[in-house]
Amino acid sequence: MPHPGPPAPLTAIIIGAGMSGLLAAIRLKQAGIQDFVILEQGAEVGGTWADNTYPGAGCDVPSHLYSYSFAPNPGWTRLFARQAEILAYFRRIAADHGLLPHISFGVEVAGAVYDPDTASWTVRDRAGGAWTGRVLLTAVGQLNRPVIPDIPGRDSFAGAQFHSARWDHGVPLAGKRVASIGTGASAVQYVPEIAPLVDRLTIFQRTANWIVPRPDRAIPPAIRRLLASLPPAERALRLAIYLAVEVRWGAFRNRDGWMARYLTRMARRHLEAQIADPALRARLTPHYPIGCKRVLLSNDYYPALTRPNVALVTDPIARLRPEGVELADGRVVPLDVIVWGTGFAATGLLLPIEIVGGGGRRLRDEWARWAEAYRGVAVAGFPNLIVLYGPNTNLGHNSIIYMVERQVDYAMGLIQALRARNLASFEVRAEVQADYNSRLQQELAGTVWAAGCHSWYMQDGRIVNNWSRSTLAFSRMMRRLDLESYRLRGW
Ligand code: NAP
Secondary structure (H helix, E strand, O other), X not given: OOOOOOOOOEEEEEEOOOHHHHXXXXXXXXXXXXXXXXEEOOXXXXXXXXXXXXXXXXXXXXXXXOOOOOXXXXXXXXXXXXXXXXXXXXXXXXXXXXXXXXXXXXXOEEEEEEEOOOOEEEEEXXXXXXXXXXXXXXXXXXXXXXXXXXOOOHHHOOXXXXXXXXXXXXXXXXXXXXXXXXXXXXXXXXXXXXXXOOOEEEEEOOOOOOEEOOOOOEOOHHHHHHHHHOHHHHHHHHHHHHHHHHOOHHHHHOOOOHHHHHHHHHHHHHHHHHOOOHHHHHHOOOOOOOOOOOOEEOOOHHHHHOOOOEEEEOOOXXXXXXXXXXXXXXXXXXXXXXXXXXXXXXXOOOOOOEEEOHHHOEHHHHOOOOOOOEOOOXXXXXXOEEEOOOOXXXXXXXXXXXXXXXXXHHHHHHHHXXXXXXXXXXXXXXXXXXXXXXXXXXXXXXXXXXXXXXXXXXXXXXXXOEOOOOHHHHHHHHHOOOHHHEEEEOO
């Protein structure tokens, strides 16, 4: 018997079975490509929607828009669906599109190395497994690594502590003295849920956030039936939501424009309507333009702060002690449980994965200061690599699924070109990437994100997460497959 030799490389390896990874897999299958794998470190599809199970978790984008354009869900029970319903949607999508046989769960990718001779990537996991594929698509999201700040004495705390994205449902909160450290998008969702349960809730706020009303409501069964039986109605609703949120881009593009003034007024009125105490209101009023940090949507966060068992602490934290939090002035807040609502390591994208491109270039080194890519998806020096939801593709105002659909379509164009022309590799030209990023950064310099606040959109003074224009502009750009921007190698 002749030796079978090494297995032929797969067409594609996808890292991550969240929203982006599933989408890439669906498009591969629709293109007739079956030889691909999805490597997922968790035990579940859904990415962030599998990770974030904290009470009240939900999406800030209305669900008819926060879903794939080709897979509408007329059955959403609320305008802003909660985590369980969103996770169920992604599970259903994975099953309906026959993706589950392609997914290897519990695979934590350690690194990927590109071999120019075979024009393929070899991906290794931490357990010693290896996969080889022509194209590597990373789909790990921007908000998948929880951060617990290194506050002195953190481990000396005698009670229970956990991060919001790793909610420990085994820790009872009823009747306990609980703290939330952090007041971001996660905290404003779980605070109102846990406040009525606990004995005392202390919320440690470092920076106030702008909060606008959340126009959420249940969708009556009759409307759901109508949307299910009349697909054009569902599409019209999706379009209406898309346009309604897209106009908000104006507030991000021009921090002094009418949309920024309109949103600021809306947020101020919301605060005034819900918080009567002028001193508390003052502490909840941000001192930076709206949009610079993520705008939060909540109807029940401010009311939760007015409960007799809830206290807002704005004094800085000095350290943790076995009995609780010690403030800078020496006062100690005694606690049984600490919830860290302190966000994610959003910059330093892909950092835990060691990606080595042609000629031994390490993505970790290339991105040591700032992560940058071409159109968010391609990186010079890293042939046949597609980064989904990569640098400068995040938004403050619209659905990230819309953005990733454009990226996957563009990536499919590259993969199809590889196959149709029997090419070995594509690699974006370094000068094209440099030009693209210098233009992008010029545009970003005029946006509200550059207004001087501290946000997870920035790394070392540069906006590395967010896209610089409207989603329509992104769509227009991505529609054209600009192969001339790439170095295409034959065999
Ligand atoms: P986040 O927005 O980054 O908020 C982290 C919070 O922790 C901030 O209030 C921050 O204060 C505080 N913090 C961080 N380090 C601290 C320290 N050393 N001492 C005291 N406070 C500290 O994180 P997140 O709330 O998890 O949300 C992250 C992102 O996930 C959101 O922006 C959003 O894009 C997404 N998300 C979306 C939804 C939704 O759609 N509803 C829900 C949850 C999350 P500073 O502001 O002073 O830094």
